[in-house]
Amino acid sequence: MANILHPFTPLSGPEIESTAKVIQAAQSENAAIRFKGITLREPAKESMQKYLIDEKSGALSYALPRKALVNYYVKGTNHFFESIVNLDEKSLERNIRVADGLHGPVDDGEVVLVEKIVLEDPAVQEEIKKLQLPAGSVVVCDPWIWGADGVDGAKRQYQCYLYVRDPSNSTEEDGNHYAYPLAISPVVDTVTLTVTKIDFIPTGTDFSTSPTKQFRAVKPNEYIPSENKLRTDLKELQVLQPNGASFTVEGDVIRWQKWEFRLGFNSREGMVLYGVSYDQRPLFYRVSLSDMSIPYADPRGPVHKKQAFDLGDSGAGMMANDLKLGCDCLGSIYYKDGLIADEDGKPMLKKNAVCIHEQDYGIGWKHTNYRTGRAAVVRNRELVLQSIITVSNYEYILAFVFNQAGDFSYEVRATGILSTQPIDEGISVPWGTVVHDGVLAAHHQHIFSLRINPELDGSSSNSLVYEEAHAMPIDPATNPFGNGYVSTETLVENSVGLDLDSRRNRVFKITNPNKHNAINGKAVSYKVVVPPFQPILANPNSVHYKRAEFADHSIYVTKYREDELFSGGQYTNQSQGGHGVRSWAARNDSVVEQDIVLWVQFGLQHIPRAEDFPVMPCELIKVSLKPVNFFERNPAIDVPPSTQDFNKSTNLRTEAVVGLQVKDDGCCSVTEEQKSLPKL
């Protein structure tokens, strides 16, 4: 076959370059283009499913056309385009101007450019002068996406926040400038590339702003180790795998402990999983983090517009860290690079964007026969695919995690530095926390949206049900003592947004109603274990609410449609709503025995703490997909027992205790000591 790339393989460097050439040729030769993304356009699902069947049966005699989805601006204009390039034919299949009011994401080069524009702007410099900063002080600019409030959203703009590095340590480039926020907030227009106005952040308890006054130096609050006195009593903890890891990586295909899937990577979603199966049984056609929204609580301008959609506004692939061995990932690590396009349409390597490794996560299962003292115990080994993104001040550690019991999880660890703003001495406000002298961290929500397109046991005909536990009414005949309760199952018939109900222990389950468990006849299922989640608090009439189309329910279910990948809509930057999963669910499609898509929302209500500054200890949020009557017994029953011979642990307690000499015996064998212990 001429084309050797798998249809799910991310675009190669030459493909990115070819795409850029086709786009450049479509515009006038001299038009300067700013690319906002060149990513794989995946084949339509119908043709892809046929391809995968043919691939599996060895009957593959054809390739699917390789295509790229492109977004770009013509520089100096607000003309934003969406294009599809057929890479086999080097032709343009689509090249449309996106509707006014929809905007493209930021890019690395543009952020750096905006910083420069702000700091060199005479009006901004004039304001900075009023601060009377000590000689040598360094002002730092964080360009933010402009946000949205329903007013003046036609132009694509940046709202910038200014800070100062610790004036007593100005040469430290890694100093925590978030401890020195300024009230000066310039706005940059992306067409004229100029500062169009300067907003001022209120620093009191009300909406009023005050003229720039002299800077008040406070003590620093640094996070870098060289600026902190470090504890000295920590011993090494090393992860050793003398015989290597138990997973294999073959191109993009990863196999581990009966799991098999294909890993993709793109600038918007970062990691994407395709064709996730366990023990040859298909589970999910495609899984990825679809969107996120971080609406802030301060009602005062300009910070009322703060509502990051970090995937659509910038991109998890675009912001992926270069992960370091022994630092971000411990043990035996396999790194995968990502390849995306930069603003010039050139390939940009995201080195070590994903680390793949195993970890021990405590005990997998255990039972001790108290009569014999014999324990059967296995460790819970996990496979982790981790990617870390830096979004200006903040970090998200994103991971797909698999275990040996058929569980599949998505984890987010929120860390990094709070986005701060100035506050006057000695006051407080109810929508934020003072985390340092003169530093306010506004409350905000982190709302994530995980997209899951299931195919349980290979069928695209799945349903969503929710199970609840209900008390039986007390009744002399059927429940005389009042203890009885039953589980009920409700079929979700139409596309809709739904919520958890902890009082009823509501659990959502994806089922394949045509495949039944041999033990109990129940439909094979995977349940979605979602932590409690507070829906978006912004008023339903606010733009904040309208544009975060996924943020009002724990779970949405829709019927599959091509090009519905992002729950906040294709274009989130300054979006106004009307695009996304809430709109799609409103079609009221039947979702019974259909190709369904689940959109699982989870997140945290972040009321900042003093402990979250100068850098926030990781806050973990986890969504798990767990088999329910999918297997006939514990799928981890065949995991070899945990033994000291295998694990080589060290007993630190070496002294003799009365009647019992502690020895390095196997965990599961009956020891001489156990035999001699009195029976219970």
Ligand SMILES: [Cu+2]
């Ligand atoms: Cu937060």
